[in-house]
Amino acid sequence: MFDKVEAFYRPANVREALRLLQSGKGQARVVAGGTDVVVEGDDSVRFLIDITHAGLSYIRQRRAAWVIGATTTMAELEESELIHALAGGLLSRVARWCGSALVRNLATLGGNMANGSPAADMATPLLVLDAAVVMLDARGRRKLPLAEYLAGARTKRYSKSLLVEVVVPEPPDGKGCRWSFQKLGRTAVDISLVNVAAGLQLDFRGRVKWARIALGAVAPTPMRAAGAEQRMTGRVLDQALLAEIGAEVAREVSPISDARASAEYRREICSVLTRRALEECSAHAECSL
Numbered sequence: 565m566f567d568k569v570e571a572f573y574r575p576a577n578v579r580e581a582l583r584l585l586q587s588g589k590g591q592a593r594v595v596a597g598g599t600d601v602v603v604e605g606d607d608s609v610r611f612l613i614d615i616t617h618a619g620l621s622y623i624r625q626r627r628a629a630w631v632i633g634a635t636t637t638m639a640e641l642e643e644s645e646l647i648h649a650l651a652g653g654l655l656s657r658v659a660r661w662c663g664s665a666l667v668r669n670l671a672t673l674g675g676n677m678a679n680g681s682p683a684a685d686m687a688t689p690l691l692v693l694d695a696a697v698v699m700l701d702a703r704g705r706r707k708l709p710l711a712e713y714l715a716g717a718r719t720k721r722y723s724k725s726l727l728v729e730v731v732v733p734e735p736p737d738g739k740g741c742r743w744s745f746q747k748l749g750r751t752a753v754d755i756s757l758v759n760v761a762a763g764l765q766l767d768f769r770g771r772v773k774w775a776r777i778a779l780g781a782v783a784p785t786p787m788r789a790a791g792a793e794q795r796m797t798g799r800v801l802d803q804a805l806l807a808e809i810g811a812e813v814a815r816e817v818s819p820i821s822d823a824r825a826s827a828e829y830r831r832e833i834c835s836v837l838t839r840r841a842l843e844e845c846s847a848h849a850e851c852s853l
């Protein structure tokens with residue numbers, strides 16, 4: 565717990581939140597839903613900055629993109645009509661996997677990204693959707709590819725920055741794409757042992773036109789399986805190719821053994837979940853396996 569906290573702030577806008585964060589001299593910490601930060605209970609923290617009243621809870625369509633404010637909760641993502649209309653409702657379905665209903669009422673999308681966990685469930689579908697994030701720091705606002713942000717969040721490079729929003733561009737040839745999310749956890753409300761998101765577009769002959777595969781909890785940060793994506797493109801998605809892609813992702817990942825699972829088990833599960841994800845995508849495509 566935060567035994568040494570001296571002040572708890574609740575700024576009404578992001579500029580004020582940033583000012584408080586920067587004047588905290590490394591001893592201030594942002595709190596959104598608090599479901600990660602409270603569990604962590606860092607003794608060096610003297611100031612907590614609750615950003616849930618800073619105007620970052622929104623879901624909008626801006627030109628061709630979907631823009632999601634950082635303090636939007638998992639429960640709001642589950643319910644949102646706008647999010648249901650993006651990528652077959654992929655983000656709503658994934659949000660429904662993030663812990664129990666109580667956790668989802670508090671847990672925010674920004675917290676899930678900023679925490680820097682390799683197992684953050686929302687990261688893999690957002691990588692598959694080529695999402696970017698908008699950050700605010702002393703230099704102003706800037707947009708970063710999500711993969712770059714996740715790498716920095718893990719090493720605490722952005723600890724004096726605010727994550728403002730997540731931007732999801734319209735998927736390429738959106739209507740023909742199919743999407744899947746597969747998660748293995750110890751129970752239905754547990755953190756992922758492995759999670760896989762996939763996006764797939766087949767042409768009328770069943771050949772892969774466009775593919776995205778992202779994996780969580782099998783590397784220091786959630787990652788794209790770029791080699792597997794490349795290997796699939798232009799080829800007919802049959803059982804032989806599925807087996808080949810399953811083996812390829814197992815080579816691309818670098819899981820660790822921990823209290824939840826061994827590295828060998830995680831590697832095996834990567835293959836299985838990737839094949840399932842691609843099968844699910846292809847079952848709904850016009851040309852199925």
Ligand SMILES: Cc1cc2nc3c(=O)[nH]c(=O)nc-3n(C[C@H](O)[C@H](O)[C@H](O)COP(=O)(O)OP(=O)(O)OC[C@H]3O[C@@H](n4cnc5c(N)ncnc54)[C@H](O)[C@@H]3O)c2cc1C
Nearest residue numbers: 596597598599600601662663671672674675676678685727
């Ligand atoms: C019982 C339980 C079950 C869980 N199950 C899952 C699960 O199934 N899947 C899953 O992915 N996660 C799960 N989690 C983890 C957690 O709920 C999520 O990661 C959640 O999205 C974190 O969001 P939060 O708003 O609670 O973050 P917080 O705890 O408020 O913050 C997390 C970190 O991010 C920083 N931060 C938060 N928002 C910002 C911002 N806008 N800008 C800069 N920094 C920021 C904080 O300073 C802190 O370091 C679970 C947690 C619990 C306790």
